Amino acid sequence: MTVHQDLRNPEAPIDVAPRAERATADRAAAAEWWRSAVIYQIYPRSFSDSSGDGIGDLPGITARLGELDQLGVDAIWLSPFMTSPQKDAGYDVTDYCDVDPIFGTLADFDALLARAHGLGIRVIVDLVPNHSSDQHEWFQQALTSAAGSAERARYIFRDGTGAQGEEPPNNWQSIFGGPAWTRITEPDGTPGQWYLHLFDSSQPDFDWSKEEVKQEFRRILRFWLDRGVDGFRVDVAHGLVKDQDFPDYTPDADGASMGGEGAPAPYFEQTEVHEIYRDWRLVLEEYTGDRALCGEAWVSSVEKAALWVRPDEMHQTFNFQYLETPWEAEQLRVVIDDSLSAFNSVGAPSTWVLSNHDVVRHATRLALTGENPQGTGIGPDFPGLPDRQTGLARARAATALMLALPGSAYIYQGEELGLDEVHDLPDDARQDPTWFRTAGERYGRDGCRVPLPWAAEAESFGFTSGGAPWLPQPDRWKSLARDVQLSDPDSTLNLYRQMLALRAEHDLGLGELRWLPGNQDAALMFANRDVVVLANTGTQPVPLPAQHEVLLSTAELHGVEVPADCTVWLRRHAG
Numbered sequence: 001m002t003v004h005q006d007l008r009n010p011e012a013p014i015d016v017a018p019r020a021e022r023a024t025a026d027r028a029a030a031a032e033w034w035r036s037a038v039i040y041q042i043y044p045r046s047f048s049d050s051s052g053d054g055i056g057d058l059p060g061i062t063a064r065l066g067e068l069d070q071l072g073v074d075a076i077w078l079s080p081f082m083t084s085p086q087k088d089a090g091y092d093v094t095d096y097c098d099v100d101p102i103f104g105t106l107a108d109f110d111a112l113l114a115r116a117h118g119l120g121i122r123v124i125v126d127l128v129p130n131h132s133s134d135q136h137e138w139f140q141q142a143l144t145s146a147a148g149s150a151e152r153a154r155y156i157f158r159d160g161t162g163a164q165g166e167e168p169p170n171n172w173q174s175i176f177g178g179p180a181w182t183r184i185t186e187p188d189g190t191p192g193q194w195y196l197h198l199f200d201s202s203q204p205d206f207d208w209s210k211e212e213v214k215q216e217f218r219r220i221l222r223f224w225l226d227r228g229v230d231g232f233r234v235d236v237a238h239g240l241v242k243d244q245d246f247p248d249y250t251p252d253a254d255g256a257s258m259g260g261e262g263a264p265a266p267y268f269e270q271t272e273v274h275e276i277y278r279d280w281r282l283v284l285e286e287y288t289g290d291r292a293l294c295g296e297a298w299v300s301s302v303e304k305a306a307l308w309v310r311p312d313e314m315h316q317t318f319n320f321q322y323l324e325t326p327w328e329a330e331q332l333r334v335v336i337d338d339s340l341s342a343f344n345s346v347g348a349p350s351t352w353v354l355s356n357h358d359v360v361r362h363a364t365r366l367a368l369t370g371e372n373p374q375g376t377g378i379g380p381d382f383p384g385l386p387d388r389q390t391g392l393a394r395a396r397a398a399t400a401l402m403l404a405l406p407g408s409a410y411i412y413q414g415e416e417l418g419l420d421e422v423h424d425l426p427d428d429a430r431q432d433p434t435w436f437r438t439a440g441e442r443y444g445r446d447g448c449r450v451p452l453p454w455a456a457e458a459e460s461f462g463f464t465s466g467g468a469p470w471l472p473q474p475d476r477w478k479s480l481a482r483d484v485q486l487s488d489p490d491s492t493l494n495l496y497r498q499m500l501a502l503r504a505e506h507d508l509g510l511g512e513l514r515w516l517p518g519n520q521d522a523a524l525m526f527a528n529r530d531v532v533v534l535a536n537t538g539t540q541p542v543p544l545p546a547q548h549e550v551l552l553s554t555a556e557l558h559g560v561e562v563p564a565d566c567t568v569w570l571r572r573h574a575g
């Protein structure tokens with residue numbers, strides 16, 4: 001089955017076989033599927049709305065799974081859809097074993113899972129173990145119980161400092177800005193203890209030194225495993241255990257990020273946190289079907305990231321070093337080499353990623369000309385906004401590089417359409433707690449969470465049958481709507497379909513990377529199995545190697561040169 005586009009005849013339809021006919025089908029069913037899977041992140045509130053309330057939901061996802069099948073993904077990861085007051089878009093959970101009514105019901109989830117499995121698509125759900133919502137039954141009990149009680153012990157309550165306990169227990173700052181401690185009023189009406197929240201004050205941190213907390217999360221894991229999920233993406237996986245001395249800590253300049261450079265914060269990367277995942281691994285191994293854990297651990301090196309995927313811990317951890325690497329050949333070479341060596345040393349795949357719901361979309365980020373620390377976001381006044389053409393060209397080229405690497409890869413909904421960051425959202429539409437906690441100083445992450453455009457001519461581009469989408473979509477997305485792109489052979493959507501089909505056909509996820517002699521200056525060049533990959537991160541064209549057939553190119557090729565910001569996949573002519 002050939003899937004490459006005939007470059008001499010760009011009008012020819014791209015021949016992409018249905019999933020069942022592709023090698024992917026076997027691989028998706030194979031053992032250790034997570035080593036090579038392409039996993040598509042769905043941000044439920046922005047994917048597709050079936051109920052007409054302007055917020056995406058589970059039936060909306062189920063109805064569109066056929067389109068993801070066509071795209072050629074192996075699995076989906078659903079950001080949280082559990083019961084939540086939605087103070088942090090579902091990362092503030094009140095009931096870990098139920099579906100929030102805005103997203104549907106448990107029956108809707110079962111239907112989604114059955115449909116996905118019917119298509120050979122695996123399903124990973126998001127688990128948020130570092131903190132609950134302040135509306136969680138346990139936290140409400142803690143508030144009405146006495147200091148020192150068993151109810152308080154499930155969270156991190158401490159007396160304040162200062163003569164009257166009026167100062168927080170230490171100087172820790174919330175990742176979203178402002179202090180990481182909030183003082184409560186005791187049941188008798190007096191000013192009381194303080195509780196820790198690494199994120200918003202509506203997200204109190206659990207105390208993971210307590211057996212009751214551990215047991216509760218084993219129960220939650222089993223609840224979803226019993227329902228048939230294929231795994232979990234684990235939120236803030238590096239943060240569950242805190243240094244029990246609670247020392248003061250001042251992050252370095254990168255403190256806005258979720259990990260930061262340099263020495264770990266006393267609330268991240270504590271050695272004991274790994275025991276939790278060793279325990280969870282045993283829970284997953286009680287089940288058949290190769291269930292997997294993927295850690296969201298923002299740590300400062302790939303060597304540190306590899307600690308999360310030692311043989312008795314998680315299966316995957318996001319390679320955020322790769323995500324944070326600029327579109328620059330030498331830095332990419334280094335991060336690719338370091339990643340392969342660090343993850344190989346523990347027998348794990350690298351899990352590549354360029355975009356998610358927390359970062360500036362890579363069609364914008366890779367061409368920004370100004371500093372933009374992770375988590376800060378960009379607004380209308382950002383001085384270094386790129387031109388969209390350059391951003392899109394780089395995004396296409398960077399994704400083609402990523403998807404040719406051995407290992408697993410995550411793609412974030414909308415990147416297959418080449419969506420850019422919506423930097424120009426009106427202030428009164430913004431919903432990220434970062435925006436509120438920093439009094440508008442940091443824009444936060446709303447710009448990458450805007451609902452998807454499905455149909456160019458429909459209201460809300462076909463996202464919702466009802467009123468306004470929960471965040472407004474920019475008019476410029478009309479030309480990026482999925483239906484327009486489907487019929488354009490050069491569209492980003494068709495490029496993704498081509499890449500995923502070729503990646504499966506050549507089994508690149510389980511291949512090995514070999515650097516080739518053309519790998520110099522701004523050109524990255526390597527082979528993975530029988531595919532030769534050349535990425536040009538520079539400003540000048542580089543020569544296309546002779547005697548190669550072009551399988552895929554992210555930009556139009558003129559003659560025998562690969563233009564700037566372009567990646568090609570080639571195959572050497574036999575003989």
Ligand code: NOJ
Binds near residue numbers: 092235296
């Ligand atoms: C990481 C999640 O990806 C992010 O969206 C969330 O705000 C924080 N963890 C807190 O749960």
